[in-house]
Amino acid sequence: MREQGRPLWAEIDLDALEHNLRQVRGRIGPGSQIMAVVKANGYGHGAVAVARSSLQAGATHLGVACVDEGMQLRRAEITAPVVVLGYVPPWEAAQVVQHQLIPSVTTRETALALAKASSHTGARVPVHLKVDTGMARLGLAPGEVEDFVRFLDTLPTLQLQGLYTHFAAADEADKSYTYQQFRAFLAVAERLPRPLLRHVANSAAVADLPEMALEMVRPGIALYGCLAGSSGSHGLALRPVLVLKSRVARVHTLSPGESVSYGRTWIADKPTKIALVPCGYADGLPRLLSNRGAVLIRGQQAPIVGRVCMDMHMADVTHIPEVAIHDEVVIIGRQGEAEITAGDVGELAGTISYEILCGISARVPRLYMREGQVVGRRTLVDTNPVV
Numbered sequence: 001m002r003e004q005g006r007p008l009w010a011e012i013d014l015d016a017l018e019h020n021l022r023q024v025r026g027r028i029g030p031g032s033q034i035m036a037v038v039k040a041n042g043y044g045h046g047a048v049a050v051a052r053s054s055l056q057a058g059a060t061h062l063g064v065a066c067v068d069e070g071m072q073l074r075r076a077e078i079t080a081p082v083v084v085l086g087y088v089p090p091w092e093a094a095q096v097v098q099h100q101l102i103p104s105v106t107t108r109e110t111a112l113a114l115a116k117a118s119s120h121t122g123a124r125v126p127v128h129l130k131v132d133t134g135m136a137r138l139g140l141a142p143g144e145v146e147d148f149v150r151f152l153d154t155l156p157t158l159q160l161q162g163l164y165t166h167f168a169a170a171d172e173a174d175k176s177y178t179y180q181q182f183r184a185f186l187a188v189a190e191r192l193p194r195p196l197l198r199h200v201a202n203s204a205a206v207a208d209l210p211e212m213a214l215e216m217v218r219p220g221i222a223l224y225g226c227l228a229g230s231s232g233s234h235g236l237a238l239r240p241v242l243v244l245k246s247r248v249a250r251v252h253t254l255s256p257g258e259s260v261s262y263g264r265t266w267i268a269d270k271p272t273k274i275a276l277v278p279c280g281y282a283d284g285l286p287r288l289l290s291n292r293g294a295v296l297i298r299g300q301q302a303p304i305v306g307r308v309c310m311d312m313h314m315a316d317v318t319h320i321p322e323v324a325i326h327d328e329v330v331i332i333g334r335q336g337e338a339e340i341t342a343g344d345v346g347e348l349a350g351t352i353s354y355e356i357l358c359g360i361s362a363r364v365p366r367l368y369m370r371e372g373q374v375v376g377r378r379t380l381v382d383t384n385p386v387v
């Protein structure tokens with residue numbers, strides 16, 4: 001038994017992460033670089049540990065969503081190129097320059113602010129230009145790019161290094177929209193006066209359309225082993241990286257007619273054994289799982305009964321013999337023959353694995369594992385990042 005700390009924790013298997021990165025490498029071949037996307041605290045796994053592990057396994061770049069996430073990596077003394085994939089407002093230009101981040105540039109205002117912030121540094125700021133080819137989210141319209149590049153060329157402290165776009169439907173069986181976006185992107189790139197570092201492929205594109213790898217790919221969810229339909233159907237044999245575990249905090253028996261949790265939404269119709277699990281919606285277990293879904297105890301499914309509370313929930317263990325306090329509970333992951341994936345939890349909550357993973361909150365301790373051994377841990381109060 002792990003007799004340390006909170007009886008709720010996430011185990012992050014760094015061997016699995018590195019395996020997944022090598023799967024990506026195998027799929028795209030040696031000719032493209034890999035930007036490991038570590039935004040949203042490394043999809044809930046812990047950005048710093050995931051970043052270090054990815055770089056060790058062959059990623060050359062890191063992708064984050066916002067400047068603060070980039071600064072967090074720099075504070076951990078990670079020196080690899082960090083691309084900010086989200087909107088960078090002009091007022092964050094000084095932070096970008098100071099921390100040597102690579103901003104996505106999509107407006108003249110931000111480009112001018114970056115030029116100003118870097119005018120006294122003597123170094124040029126590499127920037128990546130984001131093109132909106134059909135996501136209708138962030139980016140310049142394809143028709144705006146040529147003019148914008150001419151404008152950037154008037155700013156001597158900026159160096160246009162990359163050009164990229166993001167796919168809207170690469171994970172769907174019908175790839176026609178993705179091909180359309182890809183063609184639109186290539187047409188823009190061809191109209192520019194010089195070759196740039198081009199990157200378009202998210203995890204789904206790496207898996208299904210590796211011919212779109214270009215100079216660099218940007219996998220996120222595949223690194224964490226939760227790409228939908230990832231059982232090798234698309235040539236990536238991925239392993240889930242995160243397991244969310246807890247320990248039973250109480251076992252008690254209800255008589256018929258007794259109810260469980262807020263609102264009394266579940267009432268025992270026979271003598272019922274209930275296990276208390278100290279994991280609630282503030283830890284990332286969706287409240288939508290109230291009276292739905294299950295956890296694993298002694299290798300068996302134990303249905304969640306009553307409303308999920310902020311800090312704990314209850315499971316029906318009537319059918320599981322000998323359940324005892326401190327038994328291990330698996331909320332996401334495998335236990336014996338049984339498995340609940342982040343995607344399964346997502347489906348029950350009407351969402352996707354991504355939202356479940358990045359919803360695992362900061363108060364859940366992260367234990368970093370190699371070869372089954374804990375090699376680092378990060379909790380709310382104690383950050384001794386061994387990894």
Ligand SMILES: *Cc1c(COP(=O)(O)O)cnc(C)c1O
Nearest residue numbers: 037085166202203218219220221
């Ligand atoms: C989040 C993100 C990715 C990674 O997407 P996955 O589906 O997790 O592989 C890639 N590129 C951009 C621009 C993103 O925002």
